[in-house]
Amino acid sequence: MHHIPQNQELCPSVLILFTLKQILDCEDLSIALYYLPKKNSKNLKVKHYSKGKFKDSFLVNKKTDAIPDREGSLTEFSVQNINELPRDIYLRFSKQQLSFYNQPDKSVKKIVFTLHIPSSIDGKWDFIYILITKGLMDRIQSNYSDVLGKPSLKTKSNQLILSYFNMTYPYLKEIVKISGHYTKQIEHHNSYISQLFTYNEILKTEKEKLKKSKKSEILKEFEEIIRNAEIDSNKRFILTEETKKFILDYKNGIDHLKASFYDAIEDLKPLDMGQTINIKPVHIELCIYRKNKGLDISTKRQERAADFLQRYEEAAQIAKNKGETINIKTIAAYVKPDKVSPPAISHSIKKYRNEIINLLHTKQESWKLLRTEFSPIKVLAKRFSNQV
Secondary structure, three states: OOOOOOOOOOOHHHHHHHHHHHHOOOOOOEEEEEEOOOOOOOOEEEEEEEOOEEEEEEEOOOOOOOOOOOOOOOOOEEEEEHHHOOHHHHHHHHOOOOOEOOOOOOOOOOEEEEEEEEOOOOOOEEEEEEEOEHHHHHHHHHHHHHHHOOOOOOOOHHHHHHHHHHHHHHHHHHHHHOHHHHHHHHHHHHHHHHHHHHHHHHHHHHHHHHHHHHHHHHHHHHHHHHHHHHHHHOOEEEEOHHHHHHHHHOOOOHHHHHHHHHHHHHHHOOOOOOOEEEEOHHHHHHHHHHHHOOOOHHHHHHHHHHHHHHHHHHHHHHHHHOOOOOOHHHHHHHOOOOOOOHHHHHHHHHHOHHHHHHHHHHOOOOOHHHHHHOHHHHHHHHHHHHHO
16 A cells, blocks of 8 residues: 655545545556645745656746636536546656557547545645546556546546546545644545545455366366276376366256266276376367267166175175175175176176276165175265265
C-alpha cells in the first residue's frame, strides 16, 4: 500500500491526489493537481505525477486562457477533450509520450477527467486533472466490472468514466471532512478503497487455488490406480505431463475416464515394454474408443470373474453346511459343475484380481461367505476397504 510521503501539505486536495494515485495505480498514470498551497500565496502550485514520479512547480502565468478558472460555477467533476483544457494543462499533457485511450469517435483522441475540489484555503476551486490513458481506461473498465458488473456495449466511454468516479467520489468527499485527522483515518479509508477494488482479484486467486487443489485430488485418484497396478505387476507406470493434461481436460465424466484408464493399464501390463512404462493419452483413448463401440474386453473379464465367484460361494456354502472349514481345498472339492484343482483356483484369483476387487466394491451384498471366511477373497475385500 502507498502512503502519503512525509513533509507534504496536509490540505484535502493533496490528500485526495495521493489517494487517487493509489486507487488508479497503473504504469502510464498521469495526474496533475492545481491548488492554492497556503494563505497569501500569489501563485497556484502544480503537483504533477507522471512516469512514476511527482514533480512540483508554480504556475506564474496569469493569462486567463492558461490557468483554470477557480471562481466559476462548476459541477464536481467532468470529462473533457484535451483541446478544451486551459493552455498550461494542455501543454503538460499533450507533450507526454503515452499510449492514449482511443474512443470510438476517431475525432477525439485524448480525453481528461477533471475533479473540482473546494479549497480549504480560500473556498475557491482546486483542480485535479487525470489523463485517460489506455492503461488507466483498462483499469477503470476492470474495476467497474468487478464492483458493478460488466458495462453494456452501448455504454459510451465518457459515461463509463463518469460512473466510475461517481462511485469513488463519496470516499474522496469523506477525505475532505476528516483531513485534520488524516493520519489514521485516511489510511483506513485508503485501505478500504483499495480492498474494494482488489477484492475480486483476491477471489480470483482463491478460486485458482481451489482449482489447483481439485486438480491435485483428481490426479491422486489415478496415481492410486497406478500404485495398485505396480504391486500386482512389479512394473513401474509413469503419468506423463501430456497424460496429466489429458486427464484434467477430460469432459465426459471422471468415472468413465477412470474405467478406461484402468483398462489401459491392464492392456500395458503383459506387454514387453521394459520395467518402466509411460502411460500416454493414446493408451487411454483406445480404451475409451472400445467402450464407446461396445468392444470393452474388461466387461467380459468381469463377467467371467463374477461367474467363478458365484461358483466358489456356492461351494463354500456346501462346506459350511457340512460343518467343514472353508478353504481352498473344500472349495475345490465342492465347486460345480466341474471340479477344479486348488492351484487352478489360486491362478484364477490372481489372474482376475483387479476385477474381483471391483466386483467386491460394486456388489457389496454378494459372496458374503467368501468375503468373511475364504482367506484369498477376504484379503482382497480388506485391501479395498483400506484404500477407501
